[in-house]
Amino acid sequence: MTETNNIPGLLAKHGFEAVIGLEIHVELSTLSKMFCDSAVTFGEPPNTHVCPVCLGLPGTLPVVNRKAVDYCALIGLALGCEIADFTQFHRKNYFYPDMPKNYQISQFDLPLCSAGRVTVNVDDNKTDIRITRVHMEEDTGKLVHIGEGGRIAGAKYSLVDFNRAGTPLAEIVSEPDIRSSGEARAFLQKLRSILLHLGVSDCNMEEGSLRCDANVSLRPENSPKLGVKTEVKNMNSFRGLVRALDYEIVRQLELIQDGEAVKQETRHWDAARNITTSLRSKEEAHDYRYFADPDLVPLKLSREWVKKQEESLPELPDARQKRLISAFKVSEYDSRFLTQSKAHGDYFEQVMENFGDAKMAVNWIMGELSAHLNADNKEMAESPMQPERLAQLLTLVEDGSISGKMAKEVFSEMYETGKTAPEIVDDRGLKQISGDDELAVLVDQVIGENQTAVEEYRSGKKQALGFLVGQIMRLSKGQANPGKVNEILREKL
Amino acid sequence: MDLYKLTIEQAAAKLKAKEITSVELTKSILDRIEKVDGQVKAFLFIDREGALAQAKEADKRLATEKDGPILLGVPVAVKDNICTKGVPTTCASKILNGFVPPYDATVIKALKGEGAVIVGKTNLDEFAMGSSTENSEKQVTGNPWDLKRVPGGSSGGSAASVAADEAIGAIGSDTGGSIRQPAAFCGVVGLKPTYGLVSRYGLVAFASSLDQIGPLTKNVTDAAIMLQAITGHDTSDSTSLEYQPPNYLDSLKKGIKGLKFGIPKELFGEGCQDEIRDSIQNMIKLIESLGGEVAETSLSTFEYALPAYYIIAPAEASSNLSRFDGVRYGHRAKDAEGMIDSYKKTRAEGFGSEVKRRIMLGTYALTAGYYDAYYGQAQKVRTLIIKDFTDAFEKFDLLISPTTPTTAFEIGAKTDDPLQMYLSDVCTIPSNLAGIPAISIPVGLAGGLPVGLQIMGKHFDESTILSAARALEKEVDFKITPELAG
Numbered sequence: 015m016t017e018t019n020n021i022p023g024l025l026a027k028h029g030f031e032a033v034i035g036l037e038i039h040v041e042l043s044t045l046s047k048m049f050c051d052s053a054v055t056f057g058e059p060p061n062t063h064v065c066p067v068c069l070g071l072p073g074t075l076p077v078v079n080r081k082a083v084d085y086c087a088l089i090g091l092a093l094g095c096e097i098a099d100f101t102q103f104h105r106k107n108y109f110y111p112d113m114p115k116n117y118q119i120s121q122f123d124l125p126l127c128s129a130g131r132v133t134v135n136v137d138d139n140k141t142d143i144r145i146t147r148v149h150m151e152e153d154t155g156k157l158v159h160i161g162e163g164g165r166i167a168g169a170k171y172s173l174v175d176f177n178r179a180g181t182p183l184a185e186i187v188s189e190p191d192i193r194s195s196g197e198a199r200a201f202l203q204k205l206r207s208i209l210l211h212l213g214v215s216d217c218n219m220e221e222g223s224l225r226c227d228a229n230v231s232l233r234p235e236n237s238p239k240l241g242v243k244t245e246v247k248n249m250n251s252f253r254g255l256v257r258a259l260d261y262e263i264v265r266q267l268e269l270i271q272d273g274e275a276v277k278q279e280t281r282h283w284d285a286a287r288n289i290t291t292s293l294r295s296k297e298e299a300h301d302y303r304y305f306a307d308p309d310l311v312p313l314k315l316s317r318e319w320v321k322k323q324e325e326s327l328p329e330l331p332d333a334r335q336k337r338l339i340s341a342f343k344v345s346e347y348d349s350r351f352l353t354q355s356k357a358h359g360d361y362f363e364q365v366m367e368n369f370g371d372a373k374m375a376v377n378w379i380m381g382e383l384s385a386h387l388n389a390d391n392k393e394m395a396e397s398p399m400q401p402e403r404l405a406q407l408l409t410l411v412e413d414g415s416i417s418g419k420m421a422k423e424v425f426s427e428m429y430e431t432g433k434t435a436p437e438i439v440d441d442r443g444l445k446q447i448s449g450d451d452e453l454a455v456l457v458d459q460v461i462g463e464n465q466t467a468v469e470e471y472r473s474g475k476k477q478a479l480g481f482l483v484g485q486i487m488r489l490s491k492g493q494a495n496p497g498k499v500n501e502i503l504r505e506k507l
Numbered sequence: 508m509d510l511y512k513l514t515i516e517q518a519a520a521k522l523k524a525k526e527i528t529s530v531e532l533t534k535s536i537l538d539r540i541e542k543v544d545g546q547v548k549a550f551l552f553i554d555r556e557g558a559l560a561q562a563k564e565a566d567k568r569l570a571t572e573k574d575g576p577i578l579l580g581v582p583v584a585v586k587d588n589i590c591t592k593g594v595p596t597t598c599a600s601k602i603l604n605g606f607v608p609p610y611d612a613t614v615i616k617a618l619k620g621e622g623a624v625i626v627g628k629t630n631l632d633e634f635a636m637g638s639s640t641e642n643s644e645k646q647v648t649g650n651p652w653d654l655k656r657v658p659g660g661s662s663g664g665s666a667a668s669v670a671a672d673e674a675i676g677a678i679g680s681d682t683g684g685s686i687r688q689p690a691a692f693c694g695v696v697g698l699k700p701t702y703g704l705v706s707r708y709g710l711v712a713f714a715s716s717l718d719q720i721g722p723l724t725k726n727v728t729d730a731a732i733m734l735q736a737i738t739g740h741d742t743s744d745s746t747s748l749e750y751q752p753p754n755y756l757d758s759l760k761k762g763i764k765g766l767k768f769g770i771p772k773e774l775f776g777e778g779c780q781d782e783i784r785d786s787i788q789n790m791i792k793l794i795e796s797l798g799g800e801v802a803e804t805s806l807s808t809f810e811y812a813l814p815a816y817y818i819i820a821p822a823e824a825s826s827n828l829s830r831f832d833g834v835r836y837g838h839r840a841k842d843a844e845g846m847i848d849s850y851k852k853t854r855a856e857g858f859g860s861e862v863k864r865r866i867m868l869g870t871y872a873l874t875a876g877y878y879d880a881y882y883g884q885a886q887k888v889r890t891l892i893i894k895d896f897t898d899a900f901e902k903f904d905l906l907i908s909p910t911t912p913t914t915a916f917e918i919g920a921k922t923d924d925p926l927q928m929y930l931s932d933v934c935t936i937p938s939n940l941a942g943i944p945a946i947s948i949p950v951g952l953a954g955g956l957p958v959g960l961q962i963m964g965k966h967f968d969e970s971t972i973l974s975a976a977r978a979l980e981k982e983v984d985f986k987i988t989p990e991l992a993g
Contacts, residue, residue, distance in 0.1 A: 066608075070835075071590075071608065071610070072590065072596070072598070072603070072606070072608070072711040072712075072830070073589070073590040073596075073608070073612060073708065073709040073710055073711045073712070074610075074708070074709075075707060075708050075743060075744050075745065075746075077743060077744075078745065105826050107825075107826050107829060107873070109829065109832065109850055111832075111834050111846065114830065114835065115829065116829035116830050117826050117829060174834070174835075301874055303825075303870065303873035303878075304873075305822065305826070305873055305882060308714075308715035308716035308746075308823055309712075309715050309746065310745050310746075311745050
């Protein structure tokens, strides 16, 4: 298969464009599940957060978690959707052991939110991606396949953990407005940022609280007609999304070039092998036999309620970006970095409460802090380094108490130990010597001990100055302020 | 005296007067069950130990509580599709073999809260699908009036247990007539409340938009008592309505005078036995003599009710019953190879033929491409039926009809002809589709077998139904007198 990083260019060369729509599942961070009062959890021992309702025991009935409805409406409003007056739950019927009722309560023709739009920025071009709908549904349990490969095929047997079963999900469906994997990535990042600002999900892709499926097809450039699409599933990272889409686009292009037809099917992204494989064909697709769930009465949503949700919307990434640019004079690029999650922006603003140099603050958050968090596999919100502490450290750099190079060492120690910058600087005696009197003593001592070099300098060998400065730095264990040392030494000589 | 013959009202009076204890009464019922249930086969599970323990508790409460609940210490039976904590709940299906619910249905909690003693679980058509209790995968229940005949269904076990004095009262469920039709066949009172009046939480769903739990009792007063006990808003059931029920016992005194009765002519159509028609004619005369007005009316959509029901109910059932797959509880096929095979074998072995028939009907009706023609169309019919009733209730307070077109038929008479079986619910199905309350009361005998009169009322107007039923009952003075050897 062709290896290339410029897929849009490759497509354009052959006169094609990619047409991509995403379906994103977001686990909502409500306390209890969508239709019962079992707790929403992650990583707990199997089947410890279950009850008769989420186990689908005979006779049990679902009751809607109104908090989940609020959260879903917030998502819809943040994406510019219309909120329905009247919304209904449907049953999606299919058999699978991770689904205790063998139907999933979802929404069908009457979703809570519809017709929204998200603006994304790719290479400084703004593009609008339309949102078809945002609807509510329940998550399934998790299957653990025992046997070779951990896949269902070839498994000896499978175990089911129902802790996740019934967790509230919002499904966000985009129109096929995306034209490249880069746009898809930017769209998903923007969406994640919005969700994090709303505080409705932790959006952890590895833990599955943000999941993405894609519909992909190709068509001749500028053609109004859509080509035959495939649905690609199981992309659980941004990198996976980009790779899977690029793979699928090239796969389809090669089929077309070879005169073969693209088959409508569902394909599975295999991140280990970097390929998509066929999961099921159109003929094998389920008939979900959707019908209105008779156990749940339709929800009538008053305009007052919608207004209340609207009023509770927090500042969203676009608005915050504008504010950060005008209030702190940060660059467009930096503002995008700072609004990738609510935690990023909050962190920056908290640093700025005790510190004045925005560019320096951004550089440290983007550099040292992000590097340490990444290495630790931690989110910004989980940073062990408090923003006030970082501000303290940066202040020491700004006022010349420590050098930038030392500050990095101090940062690492702060991050590891939780000590404050002044504590570490004191303990290690790292404080830079900048006082004229203190430095004069050192300078005098070095002049006294190095008369040869002093004579050389005085007789015109200017290089001798460097030697003398080096001696002073050595004597001060590197703590002397080199600029000041130079200044005083010249004077004395 | 034979304590098991008491009504709820009589038993409660004796218990409160300390003439008898709940343990004595419960023992009397358990002995009666032991004596006659070999013939009647009403019970799938008899909870002797549990019942006696509950009776002891009730006696303690009776000793201390001055104005305790009416049901305190009264032994009742429960249809085996209602979940009882720690007591097997089988729905008379093999697929639920070994299933013991870890929770009580809301109605069971309510009954236990009142201090009622639950003596056991009664037989039914598998998953409440049927009209004769012959579709039970466990046993065939006999009609106490003639053991060669069916008790009706699907709450046949509950109806037979009350008629045979094996319980003072019972709880059943009604999806298309499953309380009223067996009540009519067994000569007892059966009430299907308004949809949403009684919580469905813990009732194993057959057709969720139609199912409703209700009482089967020896008389109308007892029905009012049991209804009161199980009624009330339940936050565990979204379809349970926030409604403050009136005092049903008080409403019994209102009588019939001035009430307007409509007789939908379609409910006396062909297939209705002459003797039943005569019985109902007598009731019309009786109503008029008591000061009620009676006039003929028409439910123009009546002929579509049965077909619509046999689309909607199986469609919902096909989805409701999909959870029975052997993965988590109940029967699981041995020797299955892989997941799909396990599903197929488990369900093939676990479900009986009528349940399979309805799952297939319902699955078909919901299939893409057929949905509009079947399920969509049936829902439209349902809307029209509701409108029909709404129109009728602008003119009338109550509507009356025979509960069933025939009296109890012989065991085996209709098992090979599902359509004939379905027709025995022709008079009861419309009120389920409309969600309105309806009662069946015994009004006489035809060929030695009970005849039931159905009285239907407006949404939440159980009071008027009960008051009319009570007034008629007083005049008819029907006696439950099946002769059982033993």
